[in-house]
Amino acid sequence: MMVRNRQYGSKFAVAVAVGMLPLMSFAAGELDVKIGLTGPLTGSQAAIGKDHENGVKLALDRLNAQGITVGGKKLRFELLSEDDAADPRTGMTVAQRLIDANVKAVLGPYNSGVAIPTSKLLNDAGIVMTTVASNPRVTMNGYPYIFRIGASDTQLGTRMGTFAALKLKAKTFAVIDDRTAYGQGVADEFIKAARENGIQLVAREFTNDKATDFSAILTKIKASKPDGIFYGGYYSQGGPLRRQMKMLGLKGYLLGGDAICNEELAKLGGDTVDGNVYCPQGGPVLEQTAEGKQFVTDYKRRYGIEPLTYAASFFDGMNIIAKAMQKANSVDPKQYRAALAALNQPGVAGTYQFDEKRDLKNSPITVYTFKSGQPVAISESK
Known part of the structure; x- marks a missing residue:
């Protein structure tokens, strides 16, 4: 049975209003946290890649509006999006670019063929990766920094x-x-x-x-x-x-x-x-839950289109990363990774609790x- 987060709707309205404030309005005591996203933002799969990006942006609006604190500092999240073109070689290049930019987490890749090689690169760099890529090999190696936030093949x-x-x-x-x-x-x-x-x-x-x-x-x-x-x-x-x-x-x-x-x-x-x-x-049918309906409404209001398959999962992925940072009181993946692995957190697209391979324990289809x-x-x- 899915557990629901009934507070989603009220928080998001605040997020939209505050998330658009100029950067100069943020307090000096803030900590900028770079988050990476990699996916097919161009080409034949561009619609799905942009859908994922849209889901993350909605989450960042909400989180920046809430002003969550870690280590006594208010966090301000910044998204760095990279187009991997659904291509493994390109995926490795853009993943290295995100590593070099000192991101604290990467959402994606979408394609299993990109996620499998990228997972080793990001894991070796000590950066958390949350992906919906479904091939079992994505988590088969047991890399401690790699989490699957969708169902497997x-x-x-x-x-x-x-x-x-x-x-x-x-x-x-x-x-x-x-x-x-x-x-x-x-x-x-x-x-x-x-x-x-x-x-x-x-x-x-x-x-x-x-x-x-x-x-x-x-x-x-x-x-x-x-x-x-x-x-x-x-x-x-x-x-x-x-x-x-x-x-x-x-x-x-x-x-x-x-x-x-x-x-x-x-x-x-x-x-x-x-x-x-x-x-x-x-996951469940979004239109059958209160927070799912709210997510769809907010997504359509922001982007003028319906969300596709995994926008809600990417939204949730960003939120559980932030929750793990709070629990660990650190934005360092080496510190918050264990908190993420131990999480039992409701979201829009399901409840996020991971097994020993960091696959979801419960993923209804x-x-x-x-x-x-x-x-x-x-x-x-x-």
Whole structure:
């Protein structure tokens, strides 16, 4: 069961008003704390990267307005955003840039292929990293400074495999993945769970995260007449894939991981993204909780758009970092890291309590379908 923070709404109104004051208005006794963010701020995944940045900015407004103190000084948080372009090599470059800037924490990366190498770099530098990257390898090494604040591929892929068998009553499925660490990871977990629940895998095909034409793969799959296709990859390919499924007469289901679970999928796939498309998201349905509704309202007021999959998680990530700093009475990651690991803190997107690998102990998963271009929740795992 999710525990809620009922104080979110009242605090945020103050944050918006105060967070925009000129820098010169802050007292001399303040301590500037640099926070890094790395994600795909340009390119085909830019919408999701900006969504994460927006979530962090909302948290910083609130925290700066509250004027929390550590070591007798009022903290003022400053965000340094870096575009990793969803590319591992670029991700390493920008992570080093954040290290050199003396950030006290990094939120992101989003992509598992970026997060896996970056995790070692940041851990070796002694900087806390909080990420929603879902490949199990992100936390497999047990790096003490690396925390996952979303569900893992094991949880997401397994959920969709059992959903396909038990809810959709599917007998056969084809699987396509984009060969990224995320896409392969979530596809492998789907296959494992689907097979354990009696689904026959009739095809396993591969593409890449820049592809736009899936006709050859889909034509090959069509001959096996599967009940559905599971796609391990991102919305930027998932939308065109669904559109081309319909063009070729593949009328079955399209399932995927959390990376296709947002309205951007429907923008790219049009009306082919319908009630036969299913995807998971970690955490509860925001619109079903008071603080979730408030978060959505405040996000839309600030940015004029709906939040996507993980804006609330990035908002929470910044807040739990600040909470750990308070508990440790230090902004030094070497001091507050242990406090973060021991935290049991409610947030907008869930309750943050970590296991020995610093994965979330409790990450319920909600399954969504699509209606009128928007993801609509249909069920939640307990």
